[in-house]
Amino acid sequence: MSHSCRHCGSLLQQEVIDLGHQPPSNAYLTAEQLLLPELTYPLKVYVCTDCWLVQLPAHAAAEELFTADYAYFSSTSESWCAHAQRFVEQAVEQLELGPKSLVVEIASNDGYLLQYVQQRGIPCLGIEPTQATANAARNRGIETIERFFGTALAEELTAEGAPVSGGADLVVANNVLAHVPDINDFMAGIAKLLKPQGRASLEFPHLLRLLEGNQFDTIYHEHYSYLSLKVVQQIANLVGLVIADVEQLATHGGSLRVWLVHQGTTEPSRSVEELLAIEAISQLEQIETYTDFQKRAEAAKDDLLGFLLQEKQNGKFVLGYGAAAKGNTLLNYAGVKVDLLPAVADRAMSKQGKFLPGSHIPVISPEELIKQQVDWLLVLPWNLVHEIRKQLPEYPLVTAIPELKTWSSQ
Structure with missing residues (x-):
C-alpha cells in the first residue's frame, strides 16, 4: 500500500524506522478487554524527500486514538x-x-x-x-x-x-x-x-x-x-x-x-x-x-532486554515507573511482558487498575509500589527521571533511552 505526504502530497518511499505492529500507545485496557482481540497498526516512519517532513502514515483516524476515556492528563x-x-x-x-x-x-x-x-x-x-x-x-x-x-x-x-x-x-x-x-x-x-x-x-x-x-x-x-x-x-x-x-x-x-x-x-x-x-x-x-536510526533503536532494545534478563537470573525484582505512551512503544518493540516486568506504577488514577496496551502489564498505584521489595525501577518516561528521583529518592532507577543508564538511590 502506498502513502502520500500529509504536507506536500508526494509519494512516501523512504523508510526511516520500522518498530513493527503495535496497538495505540494510549489504549490502556481493562481486565475484561484482555479477553478480546487487540487491534494493532504498523509503526513505520517515512521521510518525504520532497518537503522533508518525517511522518507516520495515518493508519488510524484521530477519533480512534483520542477517545472519550483518553488516559493522558x-x-x-x-x-x-x-x-x-x-x-x-x-x-x-x-x-x-x-x-x-x-x-x-x-x-x-x-x-x-x-x-x-x-x-x-x-x-x-x-x-x-x-x-x-x-x-x-x-x-x-x-x-x-x-x-x-x-x-x-x-x-x-x-x-x-x-x-x-x-x-x-x-x-x-x-x-x-x-x-x-x-x-x-x-x-x-x-x-x-x-x-x-x-x-x-x-x-x-x-x-x-x-x-x-x-x-x-x-x-x-x-x-x-x-x-x-x-x-x-x-x-x-x-x-x-x-x-x-x-x-x-x-x-x-x-x-x-x-x-x-x-x-x-x-x-x-x-x-x-x-x-x-x-x-x-x-x-x-x-x-x-x-540510515543508522534503526540500528541504534535495536541496540537500545537489546540492552534493555539484556538488563531485564540478567536481573531476573540474579533474583532481582524490577518494576516499571510511569505508564507513559513512550514506554509502551519501547516495551512492545522489545517484546517485554509481565515475566520480565510484573507491573508499572503510575500516579494517574485514570491508568491505575488497567493494563498496558500490547504487553498487558498491570498498572498499579505508587502506594502499591512501596509495599513491594523492589531492586530496580525502570523509568519509562525518561525525560522526567530527575523529577522522579526527587519523588522516589530511596529507589535505584534505570532508563533505556538514549542508552541503558542506571541511577543510584539518593
Missing part, C-alpha cells in the same frame, strides 16, 4: 504544570495581556495551562476533543469546547457573535502539532483564529533532538509528524503565517517553542536564522542522516 506531571505556569507569566508580560485580551488553547487537556491564565483574570477558552480531560478542565471552571480543531471549527468560532469573533490575542498549541493528521488544515485554522496582531505559541518535540537522542520511543500512532523548524516554517508560510521567534526547550527530551504571526507584521528574530543554520549543518535533508 497533563496535570499529573508537576514539572509540566510548572513549565506551563512559567510560560503564562512570560506571555502575559511580553504580550501585555489583560482583562480585555483572549487566550485560546488548542488541545487544552485538563486545563493544566489555562488555569494560570484564568487566575490572572484573563478571558480564555480551551479546545479539547477528549471527554475525560475536557470535563476535568470544566471542573476547574474553564470553558472548554469538546471538538477536534481545524479550519471548520476556526470559522465557526470567529463568526459574528461567536466566542472568538474578534480574534485571539494568543493561541497556544502545546504538543499537538505532531498529533494532527491534516497538518496544513490545522495550521490554517490557527491563522484564522489569530487577530491581525495576535501571536500563536506552538511547542513540539524537535526532530533533531529525537535523532540525536535515539528517542525512537516517542514514535507512536498518536504522533503523525516529527518536526524540524524548517518544515514547520514551510507549513506556516503556506497559510500566511511566519515564525517570528523560536526557543529551544528541554521538555520532552528537547522541544521547540515557535512564535507565529501573520505575514508582514514583524521580522523574524536572529534565533530563527541561527536554528535553521544548525538544522542545515545537521543535514536533516539528507537521506544518510536517517
Whole structure:
C-alpha cells in the first residue's frame, strides 16, 4: 500500500524506522478487554524527500486514538504544570495581556495551562476533543469546547457573535502539532483564529533532538509528524503565517517553542536564522542522516532486554515507573511482558487498575509500589527521571533511552 505526504502530497518511499505492529500507545485496557482481540497498526516512519517532513502514515483516524476515556492528563506531571505556569507569566508580560485580551488553547487537556491564565483574570477558552480531560478542565471552571480543531471549527468560532469573533490575542498549541493528521488544515485554522496582531505559541518535540537522542520511543500512532523548524516554517508560510521567534526547550527530551504571526507584521528574530543554520549543518535533508536510526533503536532494545534478563537470573525484582505512551512503544518493540516486568506504577488514577496496551502489564498505584521489595525501577518516561528521583529518592532507577543508564538511590 502506498502513502502520500500529509504536507506536500508526494509519494512516501523512504523508510526511516520500522518498530513493527503495535496497538495505540494510549489504549490502556481493562481486565475484561484482555479477553478480546487487540487491534494493532504498523509503526513505520517515512521521510518525504520532497518537503522533508518525517511522518507516520495515518493508519488510524484521530477519533480512534483520542477517545472519550483518553488516559493522558497533563496535570499529573508537576514539572509540566510548572513549565506551563512559567510560560503564562512570560506571555502575559511580553504580550501585555489583560482583562480585555483572549487566550485560546488548542488541545487544552485538563486545563493544566489555562488555569494560570484564568487566575490572572484573563478571558480564555480551551479546545479539547477528549471527554475525560475536557470535563476535568470544566471542573476547574474553564470553558472548554469538546471538538477536534481545524479550519471548520476556526470559522465557526470567529463568526459574528461567536466566542472568538474578534480574534485571539494568543493561541497556544502545546504538543499537538505532531498529533494532527491534516497538518496544513490545522495550521490554517490557527491563522484564522489569530487577530491581525495576535501571536500563536506552538511547542513540539524537535526532530533533531529525537535523532540525536535515539528517542525512537516517542514514535507512536498518536504522533503523525516529527518536526524540524524548517518544515514547520514551510507549513506556516503556506497559510500566511511566519515564525517570528523560536526557543529551544528541554521538555520532552528537547522541544521547540515557535512564535507565529501573520505575514508582514514583524521580522523574524536572529534565533530563527541561527536554528535553521544548525538544522542545515545537521543535514536533516539528507537521506544518510536517517540510515543508522534503526540500528541504534535495536541496540537500545537489546540492552534493555539484556538488563531485564540478567536481573531476573540474579533474583532481582524490577518494576516499571510511569505508564507513559513512550514506554509502551519501547516495551512492545522489545517484546517485554509481565515475566520480565510484573507491573508499572503510575500516579494517574485514570491508568491505575488497567493494563498496558500490547504487553498487558498491570498498572498499579505508587502506594502499591512501596509495599513491594523492589531492586530496580525502570523509568519509562525518561525525560522526567530527575523529577522522579526527587519523588522516589530511596529507589535505584534505570532508563533505556538514549542508552541503558542506571541511577543510584539518593
